[in-house]
Amino acid sequence: MRPPKISVEPSQNLPQLYRFCYLMTGDAGKAQEAFQATVREAALTAARGEPPQDRLWFFRDARWRCLQLSEEGIQAEASTPEECEVSPNAAKQIAQLDAEHLAIWISAAPDPQRSALAAYYLDEFTPREMMTLLEVRSGELSNLICSGRRQFQSWLDATTPHYDDE
Amino acid sequence: MSIFRMSRREKALARIAPVTEKPGTDRRTRVAVLRAKRSKAMSTEFAQQQAFDKAVVAVVQTIPVSTEVAEWFRNEKLIPKTKRRWRKVARNPAVLSVALATAVIMGVITLTVTERLNDFPGSSMAQKMLTVASSTRGTELERLETSAGGLGDLFFMKYRLEHYDVPQEFADIKTAGVRVFDDDEGRRVAQISVPEKRMQFFIFPAERNPKDGKPKEFSGWKYLEHEGWAGVAKFRAGVVFMAAMRGEEKDLAPYVAQAQ
Numbered sequence: 529m530r531p532p533k534i535s536v537e538p539s540q541n542l543p544q545l546y547r548f549c550y551l552m553t554g555d556a557g558k559a560q561e562a563f564q565a566t567v568r569e570a571a572l573t574a575a576r577g578e579p580p581q582d583r584l585w586f587f588r589d590a591r592w593r594c595l596q597l598s599e600e601g602i603q604a605e606a607s608t609p610e611e612c613e614v615s616p617n618a619a620k621q622i623a624q625l626d627a628e629h630l631a632i633w634i635s636a637a638p639d640p641q642r643s644a645l646a647a648y649y650l651d652e653f654t655p656r657e658m659m660t661l662l663e664v665r666s667g668e669l670s671n672l673i674c675s676g677r678r679q680f681q682s683w684l685d686a687t688t689p690h691y692d693d694e
Numbered sequence: 695m696s697i698f699r700m701s702r703r704e705k706a707l708a709r710i711a712p713v714t715e716k717p718g719t720d721r722r723t724r725v726a727v728l729r730a731k732r733s734k735a736m737s738t739e740f741a742q743q744q745a746f747d748k749a750v751v752a753v754v755q756t757i758p759v760s761t762e763v764a765e766w767f768r769n770e771k772l773i774p775k776t777k778r779r780w781r782k783v784a785r786n787p788a789v790l791s792v793a794l795a796t797a798v799i800m801g802v803i804t805l806t807v808t809e810r811l812n813d814f815p816g817s818s819m820a821q822k823m824l825t826v827a828s829s830t831r832g833t834e835l836e837r838l839e840t841s842a843g844g845l846g847d848l849f850f851m852k853y854r855l856e857h858y859d860v861p862q863e864f865a866d867i868k869t870a871g872v873r874v875f876d877d878d879e880g881r882r883v884a885q886i887s888v889p890e891k892r893m894q895f896f897i898f899p900a901e902r903n904p905k906d907g908k909p910k911e912f913s914g915w916k917y918l919e920h921e922g923w924a925g926v927a928k929f930r931a932g933v934v935f936m937a938a939m940r941g942e943e944k945d946l947a948p949y950v951a952q953a954q
Contacts, residue, residue: 540767574772579774580773627753677746
């Protein structure tokens with residue numbers, strides 16, 4: 529059963545952290561587990577007098593927790609997804625999706641592409657912060673995001689094709 | 695070649711540019727985005743990319759949040775706020791420009807104030823004499839080897855220049871040559887060359903008050919520097935005596951201090 533929607537401030541970090549966990553795992557239960565474990569860990573380190581240095585600490589910690597949790601249960605088959613150019617109608621195709629489908633698609637991607645897509649589509653970080661978070665160079669990050677876009681477009685074309693109104 | 699032609703690196707940066715503008719985005723990415731928007735080859739692709747990304751971000755923002763998870767959002771204060779580091783602020787071109795402009799203005803003001811502090815009545819003429827000193831050759835002066843202190847009588851007897859005396863601080867110094875000339879405003883100037891440290895002495899009329907025609911006085915020794923030359927001047931009885939030499943104020947100070 530899908531959890532009820534609750535309005536949250538988009539500028540706050542913890543809602544974004546939860547969204548990140550959701551995109552990484554594609555599962556509300558696993559996302560909640562990783563999210564709560566990260567916040568709990570931050571509270572514990574803060575209580576020890578060594579609070580997290582910055583917000584990236586939260587996302588870095590959550591990333592590894594999500595990857596560990598994703599290894600449990602059914603695994604997606606390793607395959608090379610098809611790619612195609614981003615379509616001018618992509619926005620309309622995406623609008624037909626709900627968050628759950630998007631999260632399932634992103635969480636099925638291999639890491640570090642999965643982390644790169646999850647972090648990028650939070651629209652929370654600058655490219656430099658993303659490179660720090662994911663420990664990749666700009667060229668590698670660009671390749672991960674770019675091929676993710678093309679693969680997602682290919683998946684969209686297969687699942688939610690768009691037909692021009694004649 | 696168009697200035698909007700994009701390098702491979704810029705294309706890579708444009709492909710990972712933040713979906714919405716962020717204050718912390720670095721300059722390279724901002725430039726790459728600007729070029730992608732204006733590039734003939736890339737603008738369409740970039741516009742489609744932005745539309746694609748915005749649509750995905752809109753879906754991400756609709757991720758459902760359970761009540762149980764939302765309660766944890768109260769811990770927001772655990773996340774430290776990002777502070778702008780002073781180094782980053784200092785590297786901002788706008789801040790650098792303002793700092794540089796302020797430094798230049800402060801420098802000009804300081805220089806002007808310092809010059810004003812060192813000014814004394816007749817200092818502009820003294821400066822001109824330093825320029826004369828720097829361009830004078832020994833052959834231009836009439837050869838005369840004597841004590842500088844004795845030249846007052848010569849100036850009075852030969853040129854009818856009253857009070858053109860060398861102060862006692864410099865009176866014992868031996869001279870090498872002497873001349874009297876009119877400056878560009880017709881004022882009589884006595885110039886004495888001295889072998890010691892290749893100094894030159896100048897004696898010229900003090901600046902006069904245009905209202906009453908009286909000479910403007912100043913007390914004690916006043917220093918000035920101009921074009922690598924230093925001078926020390928003293929007013930007495932309507933005339934100014936100035937000793938000049940190539941160097942700085944500190945080179946002349948011992949002569950004046952010795953007498954004091």
